[in-house]
Amino acid sequence: xxxxxxxxxxGQIGSELVPLxxxxxxxxxxxxxxxxxxxxxxxxxxPFQNLDCTDARAIGAAAVRFxxxxxxxxxxxxxxxxxxDPRLAYEVNMGGLHAVLEVARDQELAVFVPSSIAxxxxxxxxxxxxxxxxxxxxxxxxxxxxxxxxxCDYYHLRYGVDVRGVRYxxxxxxxxPPGGGPPTGPSTSTTTPLAVSPTPASSPRTRSxx
Ligand SMILES: NC(=O)c1ccc[n+]([C@@H]2O[C@H](COP(=O)([O-])OP(=O)(O)OC[C@H]3O[C@@H](n4cnc5c(N)ncnc54)[C@H](O)[C@@H]3O)[C@@H](O)[C@H]2O)c1
Numbered sequence: 536x537x538x539x540x541x542x543x544x545x546g547q548i549g550s551e552l553v554p555l556x557x558x559x560x561x562x563x564x565x566x567x568x569x570x571x572x573x574x575x576x577x578x579x580x581x582p583f584q585n586l587d588c589t590d591a592r593a594i595g596a597a598a599v600r601f602x603x604x605x606x607x608x609x610x611x612x613x614x615x616x617x618x619x620d621p622r623l624a625y626e627v628n629m630g631g632l633h634a635v636l637e638v639a640r641d642q643e644l645a646v647f648v649p650s651s652i653a654x655x656x657x658x659x660x661x662x663x664x665x666x667x668x669x670x671x672x673x674x675x676x677x678x679x680x681x682x683x684x685x686x687c688d689y690y691h692l693r694y695g696v697d698v699r700g701v702r703y704x705x706x707x708x709x710x711x712p713p714g715g716g717p718p719t720g721p722s723t724s725t726t727t728p729l730a731v732s733p734t735p736a737s738s739p740r741t742r743s744x745x
Pocket of ligand 1 (some may be wrong): 542543544545546547548549568569570571586587588589608609610611612613627631648649650651652702703704705706707711
């Protein structure tokens with residue numbers, strides 16, 4: 536993991552992860568990208584590019600130009616926003632993931648993509664929800680998270696893509712305004728690794744969009 540392309544970098548997680556990665560690995564080794572330019576953000580203190588994650592050609596070209604070996608794929612439409620526009624949520628969450636996985640397959644890149652407790656659903660046994668269990672979410676966001684997990688498994692099994700993820704709970708942070716909405720999964724806050732490949736390596740604002 537020497538040069539990292541981050542999609543959706545202007546969001547809640549990216550706006551904190553990118554500065555940390557740059558601190559750890561060097562500013563010039565992390566290319567932040569998002570469909571919008573995060574005005575006044577410290578993301579612009581290093582390499583930044585506007586990228587639509589559903590555009591595989593643009594993602595691929597950016598990865599080649601930057602010499603990326605890893606993609607942190609954070610671009611997504613989260614729960615409440617996704618319920619307002621399920622079609623957009625499907626297009627961005629599934630189309631974006633598929634584009635990133637295709638680029639990774641083509642260029643032999645590693646991928647990290649978070650899943651969510653939204654991949655569970657009202658019938659999932661809680662406290663804690665098991666790793667392998669009933670996954671029947673009732674939101675479009677949850678549907679794309681389950682499908683995304685399966686798609687990642689497929690790209691690993693079929694093409695050997697090194698793709699890894701965790702199911703995040705609702706994250707609490709302060710840097711960016713909420714972008715997702717209320718929780719859509721069981722109350723457990725367990726983070727569980729996806730079974731896709733070997734293990735890799737303030738004034739809080741609650742955003743439990745999961
Ligand atoms: N924040 C949480 O509590 C939480 C919990 C569980 C899982 N996750 C997952 O973590 C990842 C990041 O979540 P987040 O909270 O940072 O989300 P966020 O909504 O804060 O940020 C998402 C970013 O994606 C960008 N984006 C939207 N459409 C795009 C497109 N077509 N191309 C490129 N960028 C686009 C947005 O501009 C935004 O900056 C997502 O996969 C999400 O499902 C987050």
